[in-house]
Amino acid sequence: QLQLQESGPGLVKPSETLSLNCNVSGGSISSRSYYWGWIRQPPGKGLEWIGYMYYSGSAYYNPSLKSRVTTSVDTSKNQFSLKLSSVTAADTAVYYCARRPEAAGYGMDVWGQGTTVTVSS
Amino acid sequence: SYDLTQPPSVSVSPGQTASITCSGDKLGNRYACWYQQKPGQSPVLVIYQDTKRPSGIPERFSGSNSGNTATLTISGTQAMDEADYYCQAWDSSTVVFGGGTKLTVL
Numbered sequence: 001q002l003q004l005q006e007s008g009p010g011l012v013k014p015s016e017t018l019s020l021n022c023n024v025s026g027g028s029i030s031s032r033s034y035y036w037g038w039i040r041q042p043p044g045k046g047l048e049w050i051g052y053m054y055y056s057g058s059a060y061y062n063p064s065l066k067s068r069v070t071t072s073v074d075t076s077k078n079q080f081s082l083k084l085s086s087v088t089a090a091d092t093a094v095y096y097c098a099r100r101p102e103a104a105g106y107g108m109d110v111w112g113q114g115t116t117v118t119v120s121s
Numbered sequence: 122s123y124d125l126t127q128p129p130s131v132s133v134s135p136g137q138t139a140s141i142t143c144s145g146d147k148l149g150n151r152y153a154c155w156y157q158q159k160p161g162q163s164p165v166l167v168i169y170q171d172t173k174r175p176s177g178i179p180e181r182f183s184g185s186n187s188g189n190t191a192t193l194t195i196s197g198t199q200a201m202d203e204a205d206y207y208c209q210a211w212d213s214s215t216v217v218f219g220g221g222t223k224l225t226v227l
């Protein structure tokens with residue numbers, strides 16, 4: 001059974017870059033049938049899509065975050081990564097990684113447990 | 122940008138039918154999905170492609186999408202269904218979430 005696990009620093013200083021990894025187990029990130037994505041949830045608020053990427057590296061991002069987001073895939077480690085630059089307190093959130101089958105209309109069917117990131121000096 | 126609107130809260134009595142709506146311009150021309158999120162847990166996909174249930178999702182969960190509104194219906198609502206529910210659709214290749222609806226079973 002596919003499992004996703006986020007990892008990374010829980011505390012990031014304002015203006016710095018937030019970096020998270022998502023380790024994929026129980027399946028291959030190189031599968032041509034899936035996108036791999038990131039979603040966040042500020043405390044007490046709703047879900048916000050950050051972006052997702054294909055194993056080949058092609059990616060789609062939330063227009064409101066696009067200028068600060070970089071994603072990558074490391075097939076040798078079976079993991080994918082998120083970098084969010086120039087963070088502020090507004091970027092404090094639980095960050096989830098998730099899988100989305102590439103078929104049209106398919107939502108994100110496997111989620112990680114989430115990792116809390118706080119932006120504070 | 123494309124916006125999805127959900128009611129902040131819906132209440133239902135145990136055993137009754139709960140309906141949660143999601144409104145967006147010509148939403149019926151796009152696919153909609155629904156997620157359930159319980160406190161402290163990750164979201165779970167409960168409906169995809171408007172009407173389909175992933176494996177393991179109870180039959181009491183159903184979906185529809187027409188015109189400007191997608192609807193998640195929970196028949197015979199149980200106490201365990203109390204959660205936040207989020208609709209999701211696509212705007213070109215980008216993902217849009219609704220603001221979420223808190224379902225209270227009382």
